[in-house]
Amino acid sequence: MSRQARFQEDSMKIVRRVPRPGLRAMALGVTCAVAAVGCGSGSGSSDTSAGGSGGDVTIGIVNLNLSNPFFGTLGDATEAAAEAKGWKVMKAEAKVPGDSATQVTAIENMIAAKVxxxxxxxxxxxxxxxxLKQARDKGILVLDVNSPLDPVxxxxxxxxxxxxAAGKLIGEWAKASSPSDPRIAxxxxxxxxxxxSGRxxxxxxxxxxxxxxxxxxxSALTQGTVDTGQSAMENLLSAHPDINVVYTINEPTAHGAYTAIKNKGLADKVVIVSVDGACSGVQDVKDGIIGATAMQFPGRMGQLAVDATDAYLKDGTKPPSDEITDSGTVLITDKPVPGVDSQTSAWGLDQCWGDK
Structure with missing residues (x-):
């Protein structure tokens, strides 16, 4: 069995259901305003036909901006898993972060197409x-990925x-890896x-x-980007030059923070932790820029959604609607600490998402 196959088999064992109350959530990552709404199969041909049963099934995929590697990976994995089952796909994409209007129109079109x-x-x-209530009232299975709805x-x-859980992993690692006099940003x-908020x-x-x-x-608020990470870190270091541990919301923020830290001549004196698992972020772990990051798995989210759809089409089985199925998190670091499970950056670069 290949390393990738072993990973897929083992990693599915860590998927668990996490009961949650209503949760507000938007996805994190590098934001970018990109192309909008369209329908089509993986071959690029337009398709708005009604879904049927057996070999005549159409599903809809409504994503966020696909130029973000996270959402690109999530969308591609969902589409590939659907097409592997012989299904047709209608696709739509929000134009900019928070663009719910485009998503509403796309879902209305999918309801009309009887996906x-x-x-x-x-x-x-x-x-x-x-x-989405309209869709469910029409008997359409609605599956949410990455950003839980409120109520769930x-x-x-x-x-x-x-x-x-991802935040807890990097917190545990950071505590074990901190200097004796931690000053946290x-x-x-x-x-x-x-x-x-979860992280x-x-x-x-x-x-x-x-x-x-x-x-x-x-502390400081950023926009989850390299530039805002750098500027926020510069401001914090000006006010608190003794900072030696930095929590960052995601890896672009971490990279920006590192630039500010390096420019102050403090690169070997500050521990940085983050969350994402993009290939660029894992490379930053390998290069010593980020001490540890918690890897998430967008491709697995899409696969789980398609598997749930398949079960529903076969016998009407639905997943629990009041729970979130955790798609898994793995700590990536080249400086492991006792009591905190982790994998190396080499392992992470085999499993990461986005451009290498």
Missing amino acids: KAIVVTPANSTALNGV NTADGTYATDNL MLDFDLTDGPA HDGFLSGYGITMDSPLVAG
């Missing part, structure tokens, strides 16, 4: 609730990273965002502190 299922990454946790049972099933994203809270829990701890030197 059998809709796999959606919502641009907003509540804006699609009405149109707006969808028939949800597949996402447990961001609290928190580089966040909008904390009303579900993944952002933030998880890090603090894993480190064993709260935001009121004297170990926390300062």
Whole structure:
């Protein structure tokens, strides 16, 4: 059995269901305004035919901006898994972050086309609730990936990273890897965002502190980008030059923070942790820029959604609508610590998503 096959087999064992109350969430990553709505099969041909049974099945995929490697991987994996079953695919993409209007129109078109299922990454946790209820009332299976809806049972099933667990992993690693006199900086994203708050809270829990701890030197909000990570870190270092541990909401933020730290001549004195698992971020682990990152698996989210659709088409089985199925998280570091399970950057580069 190949290494990749072993990983896929073993990694599915860590998928678990995580009960959650209503959760607001938008996806994190490098944002970019890109192309909008279209339908088609993987070959690029237009298809708006109604889904049927057996070999005449059409499903809808409603994604966020596909130029972001995370959402590109998620969309491609979902489409490939669907086409492997002989299904047709209708696709749509939000034009910019938060573009729920485009997603609503796309879902209305999919309802009219009588698709059998809709796999959606919502641009907003509540804006699609009405149109998704219309879809479910028509007997269309609705599956949410990456960004849970509020309430979570707006969808028939949800597949996402447990961001609290991801944050806890890097918090535990950071505590074990910190200098004896830790001074922590928190580089966040909008904390009303579900993944952002989950990662933030998880890090603090894993480190064993709260935001009121004297170990926390300062915090700043970023937009999850390299530039805002760098500027936020520059400002924090100006106010708190003794910072030596940095939590970052994602890997682009971490890369920007490192640039600010390096420019101050502190590159070998500061520990940086993050979340994502993009190939560029894992490379930053290998290069010593990020100490540890928590890898998530967008491709697995898409595969799980297609598997759930297949089960539904076969016998009407639906996943639990009031739970989030965790698609898994793995800590990536080349400096492992006792008591915290991890994999190396070499392993991570075999499993990462996005451009290498």
